[in-house]
Amino acid sequence: MKGRRPSLRRRLGVVSAAAVAVAVIGVSVAAWLLLRDQLSNVVNERLDRQVVFAVKIDSAGMRSTVQSGGPDTPLYQTVFPDGSSLTPVGQASIPISAADRQVARRQLYDTTEDVKINGTSYRVLTRWIRTKQTGPNGHAVQIAIDLSEMNGTLASFGLVLALTGGVGIAAAGVLSYWLTRAGLRPVDRVVAAAEHVASTQDLSAAVAVGHRDPNEVTRVAESMNAMLTALGASRDAQRQLVEDASHELATPLTSLRTNIDLLLRAENHPERQLESADKQRLLQDVQAQMHELDHLIEEVVELARDPRSGEEVEEIDLAEVVRSAMTRAKARTPQVNFTLTETPAIVRGQANALERAVLNLLDNAAKWGPPGLPVEVLVRQWGASAEVKVADRGPGIAEDDLERVFERFHRTKEARQMPGSGLGLAIVRQVVQGHGGRAWMSRRDGGGIEAWIQLPQVGPATSAL
Numbered sequence: 001m002k003g004r005r006p007s008l009r010r011r012l013g014v015v016s017a018a019a020v021a022v023a024v025i026g027v028s029v030a031a032w033l034l035l036r037d038q039l040s041n042v043v044n045e046r047l048d049r050q051v052v053f054a055v056k057i058d059s060a061g062m063r064s065t066v067q068s069g070g071p072d073t074p075l076y077q078t079v080f081p082d083g084s085s086l087t088p089v090g091q092a093s094i095p096i097s098a099a100d101r102q103v104a105r106r107q108l109y110d111t112t113e114d115v116k117i118n119g120t121s122y123r124v125l126t127r128w129i130r131t132k133q134t135g136p137n138g139h140a141v142q143i144a145i146d147l148s149e150m151n152g153t154l155a156s157f158g159l160v161l162a163l164t165g166g167v168g169i170a171a172a173g174v175l176s177y178w179l180t181r182a183g184l185r186p187v188d189r190v191v192a193a194a195e196h197v198a199s200t201q202d203l204s205a206a207v208a209v210g211h212r213d214p215n216e217v218t219r220v221a222e223s224m225n226a227m228l229t230a231l232g233a234s235r236d237a238q239r240q241l242v243e244d245a246s247h248e249l250a251t252p253l254t255s256l257r258t259n260i261d262l263l264l265r266a267e268n269h270p271e272r273q274l275e276s277a278d279k280q281r282l283l284q285d286v287q288a289q290m291h292e293l294d295h296l297i298e299e300v301v302e303l304a305r306d307p308r309s310g311e312e313v314e315e316i317d318l319a320e321v322v323r324s325a326m327t328r329a330k331a332r333t334p335q336v337n338f339t340l341t342e343t344p345a346i347v348r349g350q351a352n353a354l355e356r357a358v359l360n361l362l363d364n365a366a367k368w369g370p371p372g373l374p375v376e377v378l379v380r381q382w383g384a385s386a387e388v389k390v391a392d393r394g395p396g397i398a399e400d401d402l403e404r405v406f407e408r409f410h411r412t413k414e415a416r417q418m419p420g421s422g423l424g425l426a427i428v429r430q431v432v433q434g435h436g437g438r439a440w441m442s443r444r445d446g447g448g449i450e451a452w453i454q455l456p457q458v459g460p461a462t463s464a465l
């Protein structure tokens with residue numbers, strides 16, 4: 001079984017406490033070493049000053065008893081070149097090392113070392129001297145200073161440092177744990193909100209964004225809210241589409257059922273046989289209604305499709321897309337004459353989706369344009385945009401309806417008699433907006449409609465046509 005990793009707040013707490021610990025220990029050790037150096041220097045200077053007294057005592061032949069004999073009083077000793085020594089009366093003798101003997105023989109000027117005398121630490125300075133009494137070869141004098149006080153001071157200072165450092169580190173640990181806890185509380189809120197959304201599917205449960213919270217967490221909360229809003233809007237749109245679609249499907253389904261009922265009843269009751277022409281008309285109705293249903297379902301599926309998924313986005317020439325849509329429109333409505341004026345207009349997008357949008361505009365123009373008058377199509381670059389215009393000479397659309405025709409299932413009063421489900425322009429707008437462009441209708445001088453698609457163009461801005 002894999003062990004659980006410690007929580008972020010525990011890790012942050014440990015890391016910051018460890019950082020404080022390293023800093024505190026580092027500073028304490030440095031302070032202690034500095035103090036030891038300072039105190040050691042003081043002792044060395046004192047030893048140096050004592051050389052004068054050592055010489056005096058030495059001159060007296062070490063016969064003088066050393067003054068008080070207290071811990072502050074240095075110890076003295078003479079070391080002769082032959083290795084023998086002379087210690088003042090009543091004073092403990094200082095151990096003599098090889099280096100001390102070298103000093104006595106003038107092979108070294110002086111030497112300092114720490115030694116233990118009767119269990120007490122001393123620092124000993126051994127220095128070569130030459131006086132009237134010593135003769136030309138001179139000899140060494142030794143001065144030893146008790147280090148107990150220095151060591152005591154260092155020990156207590158070390159203890160104080162260890163205690164204050166320990167307390168400081170513990171306090172830092174507690175404080176950093178508490179601070180990370182407090183700092184991560186807003187993250188907890190975001191996590192709780194995310195878990196709530198995951199378990200309840202309630203997309204309206206926004207995360208509270210406190211303005212006292214740290215910026216990063218506020219940003220996370222805000223992005224999450226934005227994501228929830230977008231998800232909610234998309235889910236609402238899907239739900240709306242399903243509701244609208246089932247409502248719209250109801251009408252053709254009802255008339256389909258009525259027609260089939262009529263046909264069946266006639267079949268089952270020979271006395272109520274239908275005239276052959278009536279039967280033919282009913283069957284044609286059924287076929288038309290089936291087509292309508294087919295078309296409606298196809299369009300609903302198209303609208304429900306996630307525009308970002310599926311088709312690849314690539315650089316395409318809008319003129320090519322329009323030509324291909326025109327070929328399909330001509331096949332559907334051979335009686336309609338389409339004219340095309342074009343310049344290359346490069347856009348980034350999904351070719352099939354754009355072709356579908358253009359085809360919807362061509363279908364409308366073909367449906368509404370009066371027979372004999374051409375549907376005029378234009379593709380051009382305009383500023384930083386690539387544009388498509390589909391113009392017809394049909395009945396046009398009332399000013400008030402120009403925007404509403406893009407709503408799903410919205411059809412003008414005049415259109416109710418014509419085939420169609422009112423989804424074509426909704427698809428156009430969805431595709432175009434998905435490509436960062438816009439689609440609109442405008443009334444044409446002299447009657448009819450101009451349907452426009454405008455997309456961001458790839459490459460330098462130009463203006464042609």
Ligand SMILES: Nc1ncnc2c1ncn2[C@@H]1O[C@H](COP(=O)(O)OP(=O)(O)OP(=O)(O)O)[C@@H](O)[C@H]1O
Pocket residue numbers: 299360364365368369392394395396397405406410411412413414415419420421422423424425426449
């Ligand atoms: N060129 C046009 N001339 C006049 N009215 C139009 C034109 N194009 C669209 N309309 C109006 O806008 C409405 C919506 O058009 P849309 O293409 O969305 O639906 P539709 O053509 O009725 O059905 P379909 O879903 O088959 O396209 C139409 O019902 C019609 O009232």
Ligand SMILES: [Mg+2]
Pocket residue numbers: 360363364420423424425
């Ligand atoms: Mg249409």
